Amino acid sequence: PKIVILPGDGIGPEVTAAAVEVLREVAPDLTFEEHLIGGIAYEAHGEPFPQVTRDALTDADAVLLGTVGGPQNSPWNSLARPLRPESGLLALRKALGCYANLRPVRVQPGLEHLSPLKPELARGVDILIVRELLGGVYFDQDRSIDGDTAYNTMRYTTPEVERVAKMAFWAAEQRKGRVTSVDKANVLEVSELWRRDVQALRDREYRSIHLNHEYVDSVAMLIVSDPSRYDVIVTENLFGDILSDLAAVIPGSLGLMPSASLGDGAGLFEPIHGSAPDIAGKGIANPAAAIMSAAMLLRHGLKRSDAANQIERAVALALREEPTRDLGGKADTQTFTRAVLEAMG
Amino acid sequence: PKIVILPGDGIGPEVTAAAVEVLREVAPDLTFEEHLIGGIAYEAHGEPFPQVTRDALTDADAVLLGTVGGPQNSPWNSLARPLRPESGLLALRKALGCYANLRPVRVQPGLEHLSPLKPELARGVDILIVRELLGGVYFDQDRSIDGDTAYNTMRYTTPEVERVAKMAFWAAEQRKGRVTSVDKANVLEVSELWRRDVQALRDREYRSIHLNHEYVDSVAMLIVSDPSRYDVIVTENLFGDILSDLAAVIPGSLGLMPSASLGDGAGLFEPIHGSAPDIAGKGIANPAAAIMSAAMLLRHGLKRSDAANQIERAVALALREEPTRDLGGKADTQTFTRAVLEAMG
Numbered sequence: 001p002k003i004v005i006l007p008g009d010g011i012g013p014e015v016t017a018a019a020v021e022v023l024r025e026v027a028p029d030l031t032f033e034e035h036l037i038g039g040i041a042y043e044a045h046g047e048p049f050p051q052v053t054r055d056a057l058t059d060a061d062a063v064l065l066g067t068v069g070g071p072q073n074s075p076w077n078s079l080a081r082p083l084r085p086e087s088g089l090l091a092l093r094k095a096l097g098c099y100a101n102l103r104p105v106r107v108q109p110g111l112e113h114l115s116p117l118k119p120e121l122a123r124g125v126d127i128l129i130v131r132e133l134l135g136g137v138y139f140d141q142d143r144s145i146d147g148d149t150a151y152n153t154m155r156y157t158t159p160e161v162e163r164v165a166k167m168a169f170w171a172a173e174q175r176k177g178r179v180t181s182v183d184k185a186n187v188l189e190v191s192e193l194w195r196r197d198v199q200a201l202r203d204r205e206y207r208s209i210h211l212n213h214e215y216v217d218s219v220a221m222l223i224v225s226d227p228s229r230y231d232v233i234v235t236e237n238l239f240g241d242i243l244s245d246l247a248a249v250i251p252g253s254l255g256l257m258p259s260a261s262l263g264d265g266a267g268l269f270e271p272i273h274g275s276a277p278d279i280a281g282k283g284i285a286n287p288a289a290a291i292m293s294a295a296m297l298l299r300h301g302l303k304r305s306d307a308a309n310q311i312e313r314a315v316a317l318a319l320r321e322e323p324t325r326d327l328g329g330k331a332d333t334q335t336f337t338r339a340v341l342e343a344m345g
Numbered sequence: 346p347k348i349v350i351l352p353g354d355g356i357g358p359e360v361t362a363a364a365v366e367v368l369r370e371v372a373p374d375l376t377f378e379e380h381l382i383g384g385i386a387y388e389a390h391g392e393p394f395p396q397v398t399r400d401a402l403t404d405a406d407a408v409l410l411g412t413v414g415g416p417q418n419s420p421w422n423s424l425a426r427p428l429r430p431e432s433g434l435l436a437l438r439k440a441l442g443c444y445a446n447l448r449p450v451r452v453q454p455g456l457e458h459l460s461p462l463k464p465e466l467a468r469g470v471d472i473l474i475v476r477e478l479l480g481g482v483y484f485d486q487d488r489s490i491d492g493d494t495a496y497n498t499m500r501y502t503t504p505e506v507e508r509v510a511k512m513a514f515w516a517a518e519q520r521k522g523r524v525t526s527v528d529k530a531n532v533l534e535v536s537e538l539w540r541r542d543v544q545a546l547r548d549r550e551y552r553s554i555h556l557n558h559e560y561v562d563s564v565a566m567l568i569v570s571d572p573s574r575y576d577v578i579v580t581e582n583l584f585g586d587i588l589s590d591l592a593a594v595i596p597g598s599l600g601l602m603p604s605a606s607l608g609d610g611a612g613l614f615e616p617i618h619g620s621a622p623d624i625a626g627k628g629i630a631n632p633a634a635a636i637m638s639a640a641m642l643l644r645h646g647l648k649r650s651d652a653a654n655q656i657e658r659a660v661a662l663a664l665r666e667e668p669t670r671d672l673g674g675k676a677d678t679q680t681f682t683r684a685v686l687e688a689m690g
């Protein structure tokens with residue numbers, strides 16, 4: 001199987017290198033091909049998602065992404081919108097057809113103290129957020145800024161809603177069987193469609209799933225005040241952007257959070273943390289999220305659950321034995337990665 | 346001065362009655378006129394914001410609102426959209442021209458333990474969220490649900506952005522002078538306009554304000570993991586809906602959270618909690634948020650800061666001496682209200 005590695009900007013190269021080391025160990029048959037994306041691709045090719053990168057995806061079995069984007073004051077941020085690093089990321093998602101972003105939020109036993117929440121609220125939290133990734137206000141072409149008016153359009157069609165809802169129901173079947181669909185149906189027509197279609201699909205094809213619907217403002221509250229009530233959450237792109245980042249703080253370190261974006265072709269796997277330009281190149285970034293993303297790549301992209309489990313167990317161990325600085329420990333990127341490799345035996 | 350009271354649904358009548366008792370005590374010259382809104386108005390008049398209610402607003406000096414809406418399974422929720430209780434609320438905001446919703450989020454000293462956050466994070470939190478209330482995806486008429494497609498439009502114009510930004514800068518001048526403007530300018534044109542206009546207004550007229558811009562997903566994280574970094578937050582309608590509810594959980598009880606909606610005419614003052622149909626009519630609802638909303642009415646609606654301060658001090662005392670059930674105490678609505686009246690001397 002061919003894995004395309006897109007290290008990207010900032011700490012991306014360091015953390016993906018660590019993840020590749022681990023992948024080589026558990027799956028010696030993988031081949032790797034590395035390409036540019038984001039700001040670094042703009043520097044080299046004048047665009048954040050160059051044709052050579054796009055071409056490499058055609059026969060990829062999975063894509064491992066690092067991080068994309070520069071510091072707040074980077075000149076990249078004043079480029080025309082299609083040239084900015086983020087646009088490369090959006091174009092990549094689109095090119096791969098990854099319509100479902102899966103974000104597991106799990107508080108590791110023994111690491112409750114890292115959470116900003118009280119330990120009794122953080123304990124046992126195990127949520128999977130499924131965010132629609134190719135629709136809504138992100139990609140709709142009916143958008144403009146002109147003089148003193150600007151607008152964007154939040155649009156969904158039934159097929160777009162159904163395919164991501166299927167992914168959520170499928171995931172829930174392997175978990176506790178409960179799905180919360182999040183919308184703002186008391187105000188938005190687009191949410192009315194979303195709610196109607198998710199419910200109809202459940203009634204037609206997933207009768208064993210317990211489905212409920214909640215408003216996005218209410219979920220923003222409850223995810224903090226009572227996170228254990230959730231199993232799988234499914235929502236549209238913009239709400240998912242906000243809620244998945246919100247939920248990501250519960251375990252206490254963004255450095256621990258992987259993600260998988262799935263669709264009809266090769267999946268895209270990436271840590272959710274940013275490019276952390278302030279510590280880039282110092283060799284101290286926590287590679288745990290990138291390594292966990294590699295585990296998701298094995299599980300969802302290559303259907304190798306055993307290897308995925310092996311990595312996840314090793315990471316859990318390494319986090320206890322060689323915690324990185326963001327977790328109050330001392331390990332640098334190399335030390336942590338070695339600890340993972342050793343824990344895998 | 347004439348105050349229009351709109352008790353609304355659920356616990357609305359109980360908590361507004363308590364607030365009116367307190368208002369009578371500190372401001373005997375006020376006159377009150379009560380009208381229907383929400384589900385109860387639909388029952389009586391066939392619409393959630395009847396003409397008689399609308400007419401009463403014309404010479405009002407301020408409006409005190411209770412809560413609007415029925416339980417999740419209420420038949421009101423399957424009415425045509427314009428007949429639902431929420432539509433009455435949106436129409437009321439529009440009729441009053443209240444374009445800025447002010448939501449103070451303050452952790453009362455000694456009540457940190459109520460927060461879902463660790464006490465060291467909750468301590469000292471003092472944020473004012475200014476939410477744009479009449480624009481964006483809520484009111485734009487370019488909206489539709491038709492067959493298998495639906496859309497809404499997130500639109501802003503420069504005057505809409507400037508008037509609410511002014512309100513935020515004005516509020517910040519009376520606080521720590523720091524404003525964080527929240528958008529999703531890395532993806533949305535409408536956010537690009539928002540960011541540009543807020544910055545331009547600051548550079549033109551509010552040079553003493555320290556303004557920064559953050560993305561909505563990032564703010565959703567930081568408001569939980571580091572809430573003390575914020576002074577005033579200003580944002581558009583939908584982001585404000587989500588972030589203000591999110592921030593509202595920090596003090597630990599929605600029962601404590603008031604709001605003020607201001608514009609060119611009479612202001613609208615309401616507790617942020619819902620209509621709590623499960624405890625409606627039992628006399629046990631916590632009226633603190635409604636009473637605090639009455640204090641905001643005095644301060645912002647009638648420019649009577651002394652009376653407002655007097656109420657707020659009394660509520661803080663009463664919360665300690667006669668906490669209600671939602672706070673782990675025993676006081677019912679009447680007992681708590683009496684404690685406030687006594688504390689006012």
Ligand SMILES: CC(C)[C@H](C(=O)O)[C@@H](O)C(=O)O
Binds near residue numbers: 241531562
């Ligand atoms: C960088 C940005 C375009 C992106 C998004 O909003 O999707 C990011 O926030 C994410 O969640 O991956």
Ligand SMILES: CC(C)[C@H](C(=O)O)[C@@H](O)C(=O)O
Binds near residue numbers: 186217434435
């Ligand atoms: C009830 C609903 C229409 C309303 C809103 O979204 O504005 C509510 O959530 C609020 O924040 O006051």
